[in-house]
Amino acid sequence: xxxxxxxxxxxxAGQATVELVALLPLMAxxxxxxxxxxxxxxxxxxxxxxxxxxxxxxALGQDAAAGARAALPVRARDDVxxxxxxxGRVSVRLAVPVVLPGGGALGSVAREAxxxxxxxx
Numbered sequence: 505x506x507x508x509x510x511x512x513x514x515x516x517a518g519q520a521t522v523e524l525v526a527l528l529p530l531m532a533x534x535x536x537x538x539x540x541x542x543x544x545x546x547x548x549x550x551x552x553x554x555x556x557x558x559x560x561x562x563a564l565g566q567d568a569a570a571g572a573r574a575a576l577p578v579r580a581r582d583d584v585x586x587x588x589x590x591x592g593r594v595s596v597r598l599a600v601p602v603v604l605p606g607g608g609a610l611g612s613v614a615r616e617a618x619x620x621x622x623x624x625x
Contacts, residue, residue, distance in 0.1 A: 539603050540610070547600040548613045550576055555596040555617035558586055563619035568594050583609065593618040
């Protein structure tokens with residue numbers, strides 16, 4: 505009886521290997537999607553940080569776009585668009601990079617912030 509068990513055992517081991525190989529592409533896709541979600545979340549957070557920095561700069565009479573760029577990492581500074589309003593409102597739009605090589609941008613995220621203009625003291 506032992507030869508029969510040995511054959512059954514090796515067949516099960518072979519089946520497990522086939523299942524693992526079949527699941528590897530799915531696991532890779534899920535890993536890339538998770539990584540892309542993390543990058544998109546970071547873009548949202550960075551856009552909010554840049555919007556607050558731009559609004560502070562504008563409230564102090566400085567360049568809002570320069571304030572936004574100073575709050576961003578170097579790799580994100582070229583992909584930012586800043587719009588200012590007369591009431592102290594600043595809108596920052598930041599591109600969401602694609603994690604795969606040669607991807608460019610997936611889209612963009614926008615955040616707003618507002619600080620009242622500060623008077624001279």
